[in-house]
Amino acid sequence: MTTLMVADDHPLFREAIAAVIAAGLPESRLLEADSLAQAMQLAERLEADLDLLLLDLGLPDAAGLEGLARLRQALPGLPVAILSAEQDRRTVLEAIELGAVGYIPKSTPREDLLAALERILEGDLYLPPQVMRRPPSPAPATDRSLPASLETRLARLTDKQLEVLERLHRGASNKGIARELDIAETTVKTHVSAILRRLGVKSRVQAVLLAGELDLAAYRAERRGR
Amino acid sequence: MTTLMVADDHPLFREAIAAVIAAGLPESRLLEADSLAQAMQLAERLEADLDLLLLDLGLPDAAGLEGLARLRQALPGLPVAILSAEQDRRTVLEAIELGAVGYIPKSTPREDLLAALERILEGDLYLPPQVMRRPPSPAPATDRSLPASLETRLARLTDKQLEVLERLHRGASNKGIARELDIAETTVKTHVSAILRRLGVKSRVQAVLLAGELDLAAYRAERRGR
């Protein structure tokens, strides 16, 4: 008995998914959530009893991938697959980067969708072949509005902010950072606030956790290089 | 009739691959190259007659992913799968970013390797599930024995404190933890204070970082067990 959950604010779409799953995966039950908040609440209660969360990227309380980031942080053990109308290659990559175990375009035909789900539930990873298969960057035309994730979010930080983030990541206090960098504590606060805003997190702890998923030092070195 | 090419500077390894493919994909022929230069030359001559290039990341004339980048630029239409000893998550992601259609660790068992090849040849994408599945995790590979000091410090925590620490480690605020555990915020503070004292750290961030060096969930489970 596997347990799935679909988080989508569109009732009709949830119904459609439910129908597909009921027909194709009889040995499973499906929970529904219409917001990220609800999904997280449910998932928390179920814990390990939830095998897979199908997450829409259009949720009202989760601006695209940012919601996935929050979710991954709160419940790192929960397998999450993206179910989205968005088919941009970068979005797919960033979703995987954030730890999604699959990415299913909503345009996927029913049989393929089922096959994808089955593969994911078996521990595989599913990505839309037709999206991934071709050139890395066909058109840089359609960007800048992306919700930003790890890499892109890091890229938005200024050099100084990265320096501060490194210290944060070592558990330093604002005061300590100020001493180390020889700037005023108020300045450190300014930087920290900017970091939190740009990373889209709400506390320094969360920033630290996010930073922990990357090799900050390496990133900084690479950056200096170019 | 599908045509494959393996580019690896290690003759023995090329032989091994050749054997696997000969046995598992009888309807195919395999070309061999011992350098990126040779591989590109051959591929250029064959053009569309080459269905897949298996590229090692240890080639002498191609420093890791840099070689893949050059290759992709010169022959964007050629499907390339990475075949590498490297199993780092970041490397895998970057390879895919660069347009690789698959990533096969050299440690992959023979059957899985064949299955991966078949999937790739069918237009699918293959990534090593065991690598991708656990994203931000550091390294379960190394240790069965946590640094003694760490373990002893953890052992000093009561069950409730561990529960709180887990939430801390997810970036939760005291208020949030209180809600989750359904206790007063002051109680949470009491627990946090105790945690800091017993772990010998000075702030919640440091506690989180310390906790991050352990698999808390596993530790808790193990503890419940005895």
Add this chain to the structure above:
DNA sequence: CTGGCCCTCCTACCAAGGGAGGAGGGCGTC
């Protein structure tokens, strides 16, 4: 040169974190 971004620092204010100390109740052990 103007506008934009960055870094610096400030004030002021509010929220969150953390310490000290005390208190009651539960549970297990000597």
Add this chain to the structure above:
DNA sequence: GACGCCCTCCTCCCTTGGTAGGAGGGCCAG
């Protein structure tokens, strides 16, 4: 029963973290 440890919660108090807003100076691109 007494002791100890844990969990719960409280008050009082201080420190730290974080936001808002403003301000000056440097640097660079249009």
